[in-house]
Structures are given as structure tokens and as C-alpha cells.
Amino acid sequence: MAIVKIPIGPQHPALKEPESFLISLDGERIQEVGMRLGYNHRGIEKAAEGRTYIQNIYLLERVCGICSHSHSTAFIQAVEEVAGIELSRRAKYIRTIMGELERIHSHLLWLGVAGHEVGFDTLLMYSWRDREIVMDLLAMISGNRVNYGMNTFGGVRRDIDKQKQQDILTAVDALEERTKYYAKVATEEITLIKRLSGVGYISKEDVYRLGTVGPTGRASGMPRDTRKDDPYAAYDEVDFNVITDNHCDVYGRTLVRVGELMETYKIIRQLIKNMPDGEIAVKFPRRVPAGEATSRYEAPRGEDVHYVKGNGTDKPERVKLRAPTLANLQSVSKMLEDNNLADVPITIAAIDPCFSCTDRMIRIVDNSKGSANTTDWETLRKKGIEWYRNEKGIDFTDLNKKYANIRKVD
Amino acid sequence: MGIASALFNIIVFPGFLFLGVMGLILEYLDRILYARFQNRQGPPFYQPLADFIKLTAKEEIIPEEADRRVFKFMPIIALTAATTAFFYIPMWGTSALFSFTGDVIVVLYLLTIPTVSFFLGGWSSTSMYASIGAVRTLTQLFSYEVLLFLGILSPMLLADTWSLSESTIYYQHHPVMMLLNIAAFAISMIALLGKLEKVPFDIAEAETEIVGGSFTEYTGRLLALFRMAIDVEMVVGASLIAAVFLPFGLMLNPVVAFILYLIKVCIIVFLLSLFRTLFARLRIDQMVSVCWKYFAPLALAQILFVMIVKGVFL
Numbered sequence: 001m002a003i004v005k006i007p008i009g010p011q012h013p014a015l016k017e018p019e020s021f022l023i024s025l026d027g028e029r030i031q032e033v034g035m036r037l038g039y040n041h042r043g044i045e046k047a048a049e050g051r052t053y054i055q056n057i058y059l060l061e062r063v064c065g066i067c068s069h070s071h072s073t074a075f076i077q078a079v080e081e082v083a084g085i086e087l088s089r090r091a092k093y094i095r096t097i098m099g100e101l102e103r104i105h106s107h108l109l110w111l112g113v114a115g116h117e118v119g120f121d122t123l124l125m126y127s128w129r130d131r132e133i134v135m136d137l138l139a140m141i142s143g144n145r146v147n148y149g150m151n152t153f154g155g156v157r158r159d160i161d162k163q164k165q166q167d168i169l170t171a172v173d174a175l176e177e178r179t180k181y182y183a184k185v186a187t188e189e190i191t192l193i194k195r196l197s198g199v200g201y202i203s204k205e206d207v208y209r210l211g212t213v214g215p216t217g218r219a220s221g222m223p224r225d226t227r228k229d230d231p232y233a234a235y236d237e238v239d240f241n242v243i244t245d246n247h248c249d250v251y252g253r254t255l256v257r258v259g260e261l262m263e264t265y266k267i268i269r270q271l272i273k274n275m276p277d278g279e280i281a282v283k284f285p286r287r288v289p290a291g292e293a294t295s296r297y298e299a300p301r302g303e304d305v306h307y308v309k310g311n312g313t314d315k316p317e318r319v320k321l322r323a324p325t326l327a328n329l330q331s332v333s334k335m336l337e338d339n340n341l342a343d344v345p346i347t348i349a350a351i352d353p354c355f356s357c358t359d360r361m362i363r364i365v366d367n368s369k370g371s372a373n374t375t376d377w378e379t380l381r382k383k384g385i386e387w388y389r390n391e392k393g394i395d396f397t398d399l400n401k402k403y404a405n406i407r408k409v410d
Numbered sequence: 411m412g413i414a415s416a417l418f419n420i421i422v423f424p425g426f427l428f429l430g431v432m433g434l435i436l437e438y439l440d441r442i443l444y445a446r447f448q449n450r451q452g453p454p455f456y457q458p459l460a461d462f463i464k465l466t467a468k469e470e471i472i473p474e475e476a477d478r479r480v481f482k483f484m485p486i487i488a489l490t491a492a493t494t495a496f497f498y499i500p501m502w503g504t505s506a507l508f509s510f511t512g513d514v515i516v517v518l519y520l521l522t523i524p525t526v527s528f529f530l531g532g533w534s535s536t537s538m539y540a541s542i543g544a545v546r547t548l549t550q551l552f553s554y555e556v557l558l559f560l561g562i563l564s565p566m567l568l569a570d571t572w573s574l575s576e577s578t579i580y581y582q583h584h585p586v587m588m589l590l591n592i593a594a595f596a597i598s599m600i601a602l603l604g605k606l607e608k609v610p611f612d613i614a615e616a617e618t619e620i621v622g623g624s625f626t627e628y629t630g631r632l633l634a635l636f637r638m639a640i641d642v643e644m645v646v647g648a649s650l651i652a653a654v655f656l657p658f659g660l661m662l663n664p665v666v667a668f669i670l671y672l673i674k675v676c677i678i679v680f681l682l683s684l685f686r687t688l689f690a691r692l693r694i695d696q697m698v699s700v701c702w703k704y705f706a707p708l709a710l711a712q713i714l715f716v717m718i719v720k721g722v723f724l
């Protein structure tokens with residue numbers, strides 16, 4: 001067979017979000033991988049500049065469906081640093097507990113997805129069934145299964161009382177037992193090991209060179225974990241290990257995630273045992289003083305970075321965020337080199353990608369002139385309106401006028 | 411045999427209608443077992459029929475680039491070949507509807523035709539995913555087909571015949587001999603998994619890699635026929651294994667023998683679903699190496715064993 005190009009994405013059953021991988025194949029072997037991002041850009045950073053800080057908590061919580069607490073915490077931490085507000089210890093503990101519960105649900109979700117990608121649907125069904133335990137727990141604490149809305153400036157919005165603490169401990173016991181079972185499956189089930197080991201190899205040097213973060217980096221022997229390196233919230237008060245592995249492949253990434261689950265249970269038990277009394281939130285000013293701050297947060301997928309610049313009003317001047325997937329995407333094309341077509345889905349899934357969280361800005365590069373420019377909000381808006389007017393015959397300005405008139409009549 | 415009774419045999423029993431109903435029942439059984447093994451609710455009993463009716467009502471889209479004739483013809487070929495194979499298999503008696511010396515070879519070849527038609531259908535649709543799926547179908551064929559032939563060969567050698575009906579008669583008189591073929595039974599089950607393209611050998615239609623494999627471009631009635639062909643293949647494959655490896659109780663009252671036949675087929679489907687639950691999908695190179703490195707020598711050893719037993723003790 002000659003070299004064929006097969007598109008994985010933007011729409012493909014292996015991908016849960018739109019992203020394009022164009023794979024050149026020689027038989028079943030991968031020759032080259034072309035990657036294109038930007039199918040799900042939502043303009044969140046720009047939208048954040050037009051909203052108040054309070055509104056932005058809820059906006060940024062919706063960057064990602066899975067690590068919603070991570071993004072809102074990272075943003076809030078940056079704003080609190082600009083405003084110079086110190087949290088109560090209880091608030092810090094509650095934030096940490098939520099973050100760790102989120103890690104459990106994210107890692108269990110990943111385990112199921114990984115099983116599905118290698119055609120092991122039984123693992124998907126089992127791990128997602130057990131994930132319901134932690135989802136119910138999150139719903140019990142916050143009222144929501146995802147997008148918990150727990151965070152606010154200066155603390156958290158809901159307390160975790162004695163009864164809830166007890167429920168968490170019971171659920172964690174059940175989850176720990178199940179996780180042990182999955183660790184056993186991952187290390188003993190022969191077809192699963194055959195499909196995972198040696199796949200998507202990336203060396204320790206490449207991990208450092210390409211700036212890989214999170215479990216993907218740790219599976220290649222990079223002992224980096226923001227919770228340990230730059231402790232935030234209550235992580236400096238708990239004792240846990242950074243799980244690393246030297247397999248450097250998808251199998252290693254599975255072991256790291258399962259190992260991290262076990263550490264997470266340990267962390268939650270310590271947090272609940274040492275939970276201090278006190279207020280859950282302190283008063284926070286509506287206007288944030290001028291200044292800037294960067295905050296780092298170890299999301300389930302890796303290090304999440306938020307940058308906030310305040311200008312003394314109630315709206316931020318600039319918000320910049322880097323989701324962990326963006327850092328990891330570089331390494332995906334390296335991992336895919338010289339693998340089989342059958343390994344593409346699991347290799348991509350092994351970084352636990354979150355493509356819509358990653359898509360960030362529009363940069364138009366003109367290859368003929370070699371120039372590059374970034375479109376600003378106003379131009380982009382005009383361009384959109386014109387495109388619809390000329391190509392589709394829809395005029396939004398007219399429509400908007402019409403709607404405005406209707407509203408007046410009402 | 412009169413034309414009327416021949417038509418009855420072809421269309422109603424044990425032809426298309428019986429096989430179709432049986433295929434849908436077995437598909438339901440497979441799906442519900444798979445679901446229960448995975449801790450899921452599973453579909454209601456009429457789901458396979460509902461799927462079939464829904465698909466036949468859907469629009470039929472044929473890609474512009476595709477070879478229209480081959481594309482439309484292949485599902486019919488697959489279904490008829492699988493159905494024809496059924497006539498030569500003894501199910502609830504010691505004789506099949508038709509039988510002659512060498513019919514076992516005809517059955518095995520008729521069972522190969524659906525696989526080849528999957529390849530041709532996929533290849534003629536010219537889509538990238540379908541082409542890769544088609545090539546995988548053929549690659550897979552080369553790894554399990556030989557196993558199936560070797561697996562079926564061993565009991566035939568022991569019975570010293572090339573006819574399925576004669577072999578069942580032999581095992582009626584020497585029931586203990588069935589126990590000598592256990593390894594061949596295991597190998598044939600594995601080969602059947604490959605033939606039906608089920609996990610761990612569903613490489614040719616690996617959803618997460620190549621969307622729908624050979625069937626990616628198939629829609630509507632044509633897809634319904636293909637799926638029906640796979641269902642019928644499952645019935646025929648299970649019946650073949652039941653006839654060759656579990657040929658007990660065929661001399662009994664026909665009604666009892668028929669119920670016994672159903673139980674045998676259900677046990678085989680149960681085993682297929684169990685394998686499907688237990689394993690992850692192998693890669694194509696892994697499948698080829700597993701089949702040739704471990705199962706093919708095992709099949710040969712089984713044949714050698716049977717020949718020695720035959721030479722020394724019989």
C-alpha cells in the first residue's frame with residue numbers, strides 16, 4: 001500500500017472534542033503527524049476582560065468541564081494575590097478537598113476513556129460506574145456534579161460540616177478499594193498490558209525539552225508536581241508522595257494516575273482529620289487594586305497557569321491562562337512517531353487532552369509575506385458580521401436593531 | 411425434492427427466515443450478556459429487530475467515487491453465502507439437509523465468502539477508513555482462517571470422514587472420542603471470534619481508530635444486510651462448532667434434540683460474549699503473531715495427537 005493520509009479529527013469517534021491530526025501512514029506505521037488546533041476557540045480570555053471579577057469566577061470555571069475547580073481556583077488565587085487577601089485555614093482546606101475530589105473523578109474518567117480507546121469497554125463501564133461515587137459526593141457538597149461553584153474571593157461558598165466529612169471518608173474507603181482493584185487489572189490483564197506498554201514512548205530528556213507537565217511528564221521520570229514544588233492552598237500541611245514512573249509509555253502514565261489516586265485518598269483523609277475551625281470566607285473588596293500576579297495550580301492533567309492583571313477597577317485588565325493540554329500537545333507528535341495507527345487514539349488520550357480548554361487565541365500568519373498579526377476583538381467582530389452579511393445573507397446589525405425595537409415595545 | 415419444499419427450505423425453514431430470527435435472538439443474547447458482564451442494563455429483547463427495521467427505513471447513501479455495483483452487491487453475497495453454509499450443517503439430527511463427502515470444506519469456504527465480501531465492500535467504497543479496514547479484514551483472515559481449518563480438521567480426521575453428517579454419526583457411536591478434541595475446540599472458538607470480528611479481534615472495525623472499518627460508508631438497507639450477515643454468520647459458526655465438537659444427543663427425539671441444539675448454541679454465544687468482556691482489542695501485528703506463534707502450533711500438535719491416537723489405539 002502506498003503512503004496514505006488518514007484524518008483523525010476534527011470529527012472522529014476517538015476524539016471527544018474537535019482537533020485535527022492528519023496522519024501519514026505506510027501500511028499501519030505512522031510516518032508523519034500533522035496537528036491543527038483551534039477548532040473550539042471560545043474567546044474566554046477576551047470575554048473575561050469585559051466582565052467583573054465576580055462574573056469571571058463563573059466564566060473561568062467553565063473553561064473546562066472536568067477540571068472546573070482547578071481553573072477557578074487558579075484564577076482566584078491570582079486575584080487574591082493582587083488584592084493581598086489572606087484566606088482562613090478552613091477555606092484553604094475545603095478548597096483542597098474539592099481539588100482532590102476533582103482529581104479522583106478526572107483520573108477515574110481517564111481510566112475509562114483509556115479502556116475504551118484500546119477496545120476494553122468493560123474497564124470503561126466499571127470505572128465510570130465507580131466514578132459515580134465521587135460524583136455523588138461532589139453533588140452532595142456543592143449541589144453540582146461538575147462546575148461546583150464552590151470558590152469565591154476570600155474563601156469558599158459552602159462549608160463541609162461534620163456529617164459531610166463522615167460521608168466523604170466512607171466514600172473514600174469504597175473508592176480506595178476499587179482503585180486497588182484497577183491497579184491489579186492494569187498490572188495483570190495481559191491484553192491491556194500488551195496494548196499499553198511500549199506505546200507512545202517519550203524519553204526523560206524529551207519531557208524536559210518539550211515542557212511536558214502533569215502525569216504525562218511524571219510517567220517519564222520527571223518529579224514535578226506543583227502541589228509539592230510551589231504549595232498553594234493547604235498542600236504545605238499534608239504529607240504525600242509525588243508518584244513517578246520510568247516506563248515512559250502509556251502503561252507508565254496509567255500506573256502514575258492510579259498511584260496518584262491512592263495518594264489523593266491519603267491527602268483527603270489527612271485534610272478531614274486536621275480540618276480547622278473558622279470562617280469559610282473573608283470579606284473581599286469589589287475593586288481590585290492595580291497589580292499583577294501569576295498563579296500555578298496542579299490540575300488533574302498537569303500544571304495550570306493563570307495570569308491576572310488588575311487596574312484598580314472591578315474588571316481585570318488582562319487574564320491569561322494556559323491549560324495543561326497546551327503544554328502537553330507538543331509531546332504528542334513526538335510520542336506518535338514510529339507507532340502503529342492502532343496506537344494513535346490511546347496515545348492522544350494518554351495525555352488526557354482537553355482541547356477546548358487549550359484553544360486560546362487567533363493569530364493569522366501570512367506565509368507569502370511572512371508576516372504575523374494577532375486580530376483584536378473589534379476587528380474580529382467586524383469580520384464576523386461582514387462574513388455573515390456577504391456569505392450567508394444574514395445581517396446581525398439589522399437583527400440586533402430589530403431585537404432592540406422589540407424590547408422597547410415590551 | 412419438489413420445488414415447493416425446496417423453496418420452503420430456502421425461504422422459511424431452515425432458510426432465511428429461521429436464520430434471520432435466530433440471528434437476531436443470538437445478537438440479543440450476545441448484547442445482553444455483554445451488558446450484564448459489564449454491569450449495564452442492556453437492550454430490551456426486541457432491540458436487534460428494531461435496529462434492523464430502523465436501518466432498512468433509512469436513506470441509502472452511496473459514495474460518488476465508489477464502484478456502485480460491487481458496493482451494492484456485497485451485502486447480498488455475504489448474507490447468501492452465510493445462509494447457504496447452514497444447509498450442510500447437521501443441527502438436531504445426525505444428517506443435514508444436504509450432505510455429501512467433502513461438505514465440511516464447502517462450509518468452511520462458504521464461511522470465508524462473507525469476510526471477502528466485507529473486504530470488497532470496504533475497498534470499493536474508496537473511503538480512507540474503509541480501505542484501511544478492508545486491508546485489516548484480509549490481514550486478519552490470514553491469521554484466523556488457517557486456525558479454523560486446522561481446528562475443524564482434527565475431529566474430522568478422528569472420525570475418518572470429510573462429511574459433517576458422517577462425523578456426527580461417528581461421534582454418536584463413540585461419544586468418548588469427543589474429549590480428545592478439546593484443544594481443537596478452544597482454537598476453533600478463538601478463530602470464530604476472529605471471524606465474527608469481536609473483541610479482542612475486532613481490529614477491522616476498531617471504532618476509535620478507523621470509525622466503522624469496512625462498513626464506514628455503508629448506510630440504510632445495505633448496512634442492515636451486512637449486519638444481518640454477521641448475525642447469520644454467528645448462527646452458522648456456532649452451529650458448526652456445536653455439530654463438530656458437541657455432537658451429543660442427536661439420536662434423541664427431534665424436539666429434545668432441537669432444544670439441546672439451542673442450548674449448545676447458547677453456550678457457545680455465552681463463551682463468545684465472555685471473551686469479548688475479558689479482553690482489550692489487540693493490535694493487528696499482535697493478533698497475527700499470537701495466532702501464528704501460539705495457536706497454530708497448538709492446532710498442529712492437536713492434529714498430531716489425534717493421528718497418533720488413531721494409529722496406535724484404533
